[in-house]
Amino acid sequence: MDKHMYEQCGICEEKKPYGIHLYHLFICQDCEYNMVHTEPREVKYQYYLEKLKPVTRPTLYS
Ligand SMILES: [Zn+2]
Structure with missing residues (x-):
């Protein structure tokens, strides 16, 4: 093991x-x-940012 x-x-x-x-x-x-090694302009970077978002997000009021 x-x-x-x-x-x-x-x-x-x-x-x-x-x-x-x-x-x-x-x-x-x-x-x-x-x-x-990812440039901020790359699409992948946005993907990482999405993943890094804190679990607690501000509540959206509409
Ligand atoms: Zn990994």
Whole structure:
């Protein structure tokens, strides 16, 4: 049995042993690297921002 603590990455949603915690989210090394090397103008960047949104969002009044 692998004793390693695997956590589910909030970006790729795979269980990874290594990564960082950003706010409420665990981000694996691969995704962290990808994020760092993603330009804000890229579509992927928006995807990451969506994932990084805090769980508690302000209530929308309409
Ligand atoms: Zn990941």
